[in-house]
Amino acid sequence: MALSGALTLSDLNDFISPSQACIKPIEVAKTSDTAGAIKVDDTGAYYEVSVDGNETKLETATINLNDCLACSGCITSAESVLVTLQSQEELYNVLKQNKAAIEANDASTHRTVVVSISPQTRASFAAKYNQTPLQVAKKLTWFFKNLGVHFVFDTSFSRDLSLLESAREFVDRYKKAVAKGTIKMPSLDGSQSTASNTAATTGDGDMDLDAPQTKAPRKRIVRRGANSDEAAAPVEKESAIPMLASACPGWICYAEKTHGYILPYISDTKSPQQIMGSMVKNHLGSQLGLKPNQIYHVCVMPCYDKKLEASRSDFYSDLYSTRDVDCVITSTEVEKMFTEQGQTDMNVFGEMSLDNGYNSVVKDPVTGQDQALVGSSGNASGGFLEYIMRYAARELFGIAGVDVSRSLGVEVKTVRNSDFREVTLEVPGSDQPLLRFAAAYGFRNIQNLVRKVKTSKSPYHFVEVMACPSGCINGGGQLKQPASVPLKDWILHADQQYKNGVLERSPEENPALAQLYQEWLGGPDTLKARQQLRTQYHAVEQNLGNPLAVKW
Amino acid sequence: MPRLEQLAELQGHEDRVWCAAWHPTKPILATCSGDKTVRIWQATNAQDPTQWQCTGILEGAHKRTIRSVAWSPDGRQLATGSFDATTGIWEKDEDGNGDYECVATLEGHENETKSIAWSKSGALLATCSRDKSVWIWEVEEDNDFECLSVLQEHTQDVKMVAWHPTEELLASASYDDTIKIWRDDDDDWYCSDSLQGHDSTVWAIDFDPSGERIVSASADQTLKIWQRYKPGNPQGIVTPRRGEAVWKCVATVVGHHDRCIYSVSWSHAHGLVASAGADNTIRVFDIQDYDKEILTEEQIKATNEPGTLYQGVVLAATKNAHGTSDINSVAWYPSEEHGDWLASGGDDGFVRIWRIIRD
Numbered sequence: 001m002a003l004s005g006a007l008t009l010s011d012l013n014d015f016i017s018p019s020q021a022c023i024k025p026i027e028v029a030k031t032s033d034t035a036g037a038i039k040v041d042d043t044g045a046y047y048e049v050s051v052d053g054n055e056t057k058l059e060t061a062t063i064n065l066n067d068c069l070a071c072s073g074c075i076t077s078a079e080s081v082l083v084t085l086q087s088q089e090e091l092y093n094v095l096k097q098n099k100a101a102i103e104a105n106d107a108s109t110h111r112t113v114v115v116s117i118s119p120q121t122r123a124s125f126a127a128k129y130n131q132t133p134l135q136v137a138k139k140l141t142w143f144f145k146n147l148g149v150h151f152v153f154d155t156s157f158s159r160d161l162s163l164l165e166s167a168r169e170f171v172d173r174y175k176k177a178v179a180k181g182t183i184k185m186p187s188l189d190g191s192q193s194t195a196s197n198t199a200a201t202t203g204d205g206d207m208d209l210d211a212p213q214t215k216a217p218r219k220r221i222v223r224r225g226a227n228s229d230e231a232a233a234p235v236e237k238e239s240a241i242p243m244l245a246s247a248c249p250g251w252i253c254y255a256e257k258t259h260g261y262i263l264p265y266i267s268d269t270k271s272p273q274q275i276m277g278s279m280v281k282n283h284l285g286s287q288l289g290l291k292p293n294q295i296y297h298v299c300v301m302p303c304y305d306k307k308l309e310a311s312r313s314d315f316y317s318d319l320y321s322t323r324d325v326d327c328v329i330t331s332t333e334v335e336k337m338f339t340e341q342g343q344t345d346m347n348v349f350g351e352m353s354l355d356n357g358y359n360s361v362v363k364d365p366v367t368g369q370d371q372a373l374v375g376s377s378g379n380a381s382g383g384f385l386e387y388i389m390r391y392a393a394r395e396l397f398g399i400a401g402v403d404v405s406r407s408l409g410v411e412v413k414t415v416r417n418s419d420f421r422e423v424t425l426e427v428p429g430s431d432q433p434l435l436r437f438a439a440a441y442g443f444r445n446i447q448n449l450v451r452k453v454k455t456s457k458s459p460y461h462f463v464e465v466m467a468c469p470s471g472c473i474n475g476g477g478q479l480k481q482p483a484s485v486p487l488k489d490w491i492l493h494a495d496q497q498y499k500n501g502v503l504e505r506s507p508e509e510n511p512a513l514a515q516l517y518q519e520w521l522g523g524p525d526t527l528k529a530r531q532q533l534r535t536q537y538h539a540v541e542q543n544l545g546n547p548l549a550v551k552w
Numbered sequence: 553m554p555r556l557e558q559l560a561e562l563q564g565h566e567d568r569v570w571c572a573a574w575h576p577t578k579p580i581l582a583t584c585s586g587d588k589t590v591r592i593w594q595a596t597n598a599q600d601p602t603q604w605q606c607t608g609i610l611e612g613a614h615k616r617t618i619r620s621v622a623w624s625p626d627g628r629q630l631a632t633g634s635f636d637a638t639t640g641i642w643e644k645d646e647d648g649n650g651d652y653e654c655v656a657t658l659e660g661h662e663n664e665t666k667s668i669a670w671s672k673s674g675a676l677l678a679t680c681s682r683d684k685s686v687w688i689w690e691v692e693e694d695n696d697f698e699c700l701s702v703l704q705e706h707t708q709d710v711k712m713v714a715w716h717p718t719e720e721l722l723a724s725a726s727y728d729d730t731i732k733i734w735r736d737d738d739d740d741w742y743c744s745d746s747l748q749g750h751d752s753t754v755w756a757i758d759f760d761p762s763g764e765r766i767v768s769a770s771a772d773q774t775l776k777i778w779q780r781y782k783p784g785n786p787q788g789i790v791t792p793r794r795g796e797a798v799w800k801c802v803a804t805v806v807g808h809h810d811r812c813i814y815s816v817s818w819s820h821a822h823g824l825v826a827s828a829g830a831d832n833t834i835r836v837f838d839i840q841d842y843d844k845e846i847l848t849e850e851q852i853k854a855t856n857e858p859g860t861l862y863q864g865v866v867l868a869a870t871k872n873a874h875g876t877s878d879i880n881s882v883a884w885y886p887s888e889e890h891g892d893w894l895a896s897g898g899d900d901g902f903v904r905i906w907r908i909i910r911d
Contacts, residue, residue, distance in 0.1 A: 416698070417739050447660050447699040457696075 086307045086327045088337050094296045095148040111296040115144050116153040116276045120302040121331040123498035124478045129346040132501045138351035153358035156375040159272035160507035165533050166269040167391035176239035235264040242460045245384045247271040249309035250467030260539025268534045277324025278532040283520045293322035302475030314535050330477025374505040380498040381471035385464040419469050420445045437462045442469035554867040554910045559601045562903040569897030571620045571881045576627050583903045584618035613640045613654035620667045625674040633665035639679050656695045667712040680710035686724050701741040712756050717763045725754035749801045761820040769813035777803040805864035819884035821891025828879035833871045837864035874898030
């Protein structure tokens with residue numbers, strides 16, 4: 001398994017945490033309790049020589065991807081490990097194996113190859129090669145099909161499902177929280193409710209601390225030695241407000257390792273990548289008469305953390321010994337593939353029309369063009385805040401026509417820095433808040449968010465959390481700007497390309513969605529829907545017995 | 553003949569004393585220790601500086617050594633940086649029993665916090681850690697602290713952070729042998745300059761009263777003085793980054809300490825520099841102009857270095873100031889009122905108060 005060359009060219013820092021050497025203690029079974037000597041032979045293999053002279057060959061300590069997820073260190077060093085497991089080399093191997101299978105007429109070793117491309121990757125290529133996103137989509141389709149890939153899809157399609165499911169989850173949680181009394185639902189007629197209109201709970205038992213919170217007569221809240229990771233009362237996921245977005249694996253890994261108490265707040269809807277995984281292996285598979293392990297699913301993503309997400313055990317099927325997403329490659333790795341195939345000028349690529357199935361295309365009503373890209377409105381990090389706000393405004397308060405990107409019906413404010421925004425839905429005609437959402441990108445803002453949630457001081461109902469400053473458009477695996485262009489300008493350029501020529505369509509208007517819910521899942525609230533569209537999180541225990549942790 | 557005279561020896565800590573910090577306006581000293589506490593010391597009677605008593609103990613909040621302690625500029629709060637990776641904020645419970653209480657805990661560092669510092673305005677707090685990062689927090693009402701920035705440009709353990717005496721400009725010293733200067737540009741903080749020159753870990757830094765010079769103490773047994781050159785400076789030093797000043801080494805004090813220097817303090821009262829470290833000696837230097845090497849304009853242009861502008865003249869050297877123990881911290885009294893007082897803390901668990909006598 002070759003190391004992906006693309007990774008060595010790019011910066012390994014995915015912004016999520018200070019990088020640190022991997023401190024995972026390897027558990028190796030000791031063969032004896034008595035101390036022996038270590039001998040190294042001339043091939044470099046290590047042997048333990050016990051007191052009676054017997055030599056036992058020692059296993060080389062290895063760390064695989066799942067070990068990395070368990071390590072209480074950082075994410076960035078995990079990337080150097082996952083690279084050996086997921087790269088374009090793997091895709092080449094599968095395609096080669098397919099060719100051999102066809103020649104040998106052996107269906108058992110043949111796999112149908114599906115590539116799902118993210119809209120952020122599309123925007124990145126559009127920005128660098130001066131194409132429109134539609135041209136990029138058609139050219140990437142041409143490129144991959146020429147290699148032997150069978151289907152090329154767009155994760156904007158699965159994102160519609162992720163958005164709709166997240167919005168339904170939010171409204172459900174909100175209603176349960178109101179019923180439980182942990183938040184008060186403000187009324188539209190403008191009458192002041194006696195409790196605060198924000199989601200901040202005061203000592204309701206959601207997050208209890210070591211000392212009681214005293215308010216009067218002193219102005220300050222006094223907490224003696226407030227430094228505990230354990231919540232006194234467990235938080236119920238079904239009604240936990242604020243709900244925090246789940247699509248960013250960098251955020252999820254960080255939360256699991258360092259802030260286990262916050263996991264119940266995170267939405268359990270799968271990300272667009274993983275919903276595509278479920279659809280490709282389960283729905284497409286059944287439509288084509290293929291078992292999940294007869295499909296090889298590759299996703300092209302803007303960052304490396306998506307590789308970690310794909311390899312989570314929650315997304316692995318024991319029954320078929322296969323993952324929902326077999327391999328994630330980044331935008332830069334695809335660019336490397338161009339070079340490896342001897343095709344460096346995207347301008348001379350051919351174009352192929354986009355596949356039916358999991359692509360978001362419509363006939364353009366204005367130009368009559370057969371395949372025009374469509375997608376949900378919303379920024380380049382998926383638009384979760386946007387859509388959930390619009391959906392919740394309608395479902396909870398009957399307010400229609402809310403459009404966050406155009407500041408219609410909501411007040412949008414940049415707080416503190418450009419990576420932290422607040423979006424507030426107000427009673428029409430007044431400034432009384434009904435829903436308070438926020439978007440927090442980047443490590444420093446995540447710190448502040450997590451701290452506020454931990455002390456029950458967060459005023460928000462929903463927060464879109466992304467690990468990378470400026471969001472997914474600036475992911476660690478996106479194409480790099482030319483040396484002369486400042487990063488800020490480049491991000492802006494790629495961001496503009498993200499929506500270039502893409503028609504807006506709300507997820508509910510996607511005709512395929514209703515069909516999928518009905519035919520594939522049997523309804524939105526069925527057990528199958530839950531299995532295919534939702535996931536779970538696992539707090540990682542800190543290994544305090546680490547012999548490498550030095551106490552001064 | 554100038555010398556340091558010991559005024560008092562303060563006993564009480566049960567483990568090594570890591571840091572001593574004077575209250576900004578009153579003759580009160582806070583010291584922190586491996587015994588996980590901070591002790592507050594005051595002169596028993598204002599006229600007699602030889603009698604001190606411990607008037608308060610801050611305990612119970614940290615699970616490990618408290619490595620650094622600092623008073624807020626208004627003297628109403630104390631910050632403590634601990635090896636348990638947290639920073640505690642303490643206030644005196646005036647309405648109640650007069651004890652200090654921990655009113656907030658700043659979490660986020662991955663491992664041992666090494667140093668904390670309040671900006672001059674009291675609006676910002678900087679913390680640094682073995683996790684190689686420097687964090688900048690904004691003080692908000694209600695004892696809430698908001699993380700403004702997480703700066704990760706050092707490649708090793710960050711030993712100390714220090715704010716400019718008047719501007720919102722931060723300096724940090726690290727095991728990676730550099731000192732970095734940090735500024736903010738509305739949206740985020742960034743590294744404005746990286747000062748290289750020391751051959752080993754930079755343990756401590758301090759600004760001079762004007763803020764135009766920094767003195768640094770290093771494991772390479774030298775002190776260095778760095779001077780700021782703003783864009784368009786009359787000496788002709790080139791400032792390559794638009795709008796950013798550069799800091800150049802203008803003096804190296806070498807040949808005095810023969811072990812690591814752990815702490816350095818530049819007095820705001822009389823401008824003397826005190827340093828101490830693993831050679832168990834406290835030294836007091838007078839920073840004087842060095843006129844033996846005046847570079848010509850061409851020479852400055854050729855090397856883009858201002859040359860040596862200062863020399864450190866030893867005024868006093870007190871050997872075995874803490875017996876055979878390392879000295880971890882020296883701190884001059886911050887104002888002219890008792891500007892001749894110097895506090896020191898060492899591995900012997902004692903705190904000593906000295907007076908510089910310059911006949």
